[in-house]
Amino acid sequence: MHELVRAYPLATLVIHSSSGLNANHIPLHLSQSPAPYGTLQGHIARANPLFGEITGGIEALAIFHGPDSYITPSWYATKKETGKVVPTWNYASVHAYGVLRVVDNASWLRAQLDALTSHNEAFFPEPWAVSDAPADHIEKIMAAIVGVEMVITKMLGKWKVSQNQPTQNQVGVISGLKASDLPTSEAMAALVETGAKNAR
Secondary structure, three states, X not given: OHHHHHHOOEEEEEEXXXXXXXXXXXXXXXXXXXXXXXXXXXXXXXXXXXXXXXXXXXXXXXXXXXXXXXXXXXXXOHHHHOOOOOXXXXXXXXXXXXXXXXXXXHHHHHHXXXXXXXXXXXXXXXXXXXXXXXXXXXXXXXXXXEEEEEEEEEEEEEEEOOOOOOHHHHHHHHHHHHXXXXXXXXXXXXXXXXXXXXXX
16 A cells, blocks of 8 residues: 555645535655554645645545556456456555545655655656746745645555456456557556466
8 A cells, every 4th residue: 555655646636625525636756654544745736625624634635546447347367258247446545544634844855755755756867946946036935835744544445357257257357458559557467467477
């Protein structure tokens, strides 16, 4: 679950606000402590209505969406054998629960910006760092944002990656995904492959 959160850090952050259910999309950085689930840290604009809603802390759900893909029954070996097949959708996601709170502290915020940036820039040949920008520009940006943090109290992984299918159908799904041009098909093929190996 931690691996998925780190690979797909843009969370759908859901709270029950004064006006009803409210969802925001915010990249969150996962810190390992405290065990067992860790802490999610991020930032939002002070102008974001979410700021006023969470000042005193509020229960929240952060949903992290991993790869997903349509699965055609044409990929199943059992289609030829029985015809008793239907389409489905494979996906992987993580639901993290906790109390979301504001962290209005410049040192904390700068550390969070550095950590989030370092994590996401690590994949580039010439990683950009917050310190690459002029100091007065960063100060101006930081004045307009505020930190948010949620210690995770419960974490649920929801994986549907053809694990309910017999081996020959899983092989067909992996092959079909690898040959298709569907978005995230390669990533989903890898998940189905990993799941099939772990089940053996």
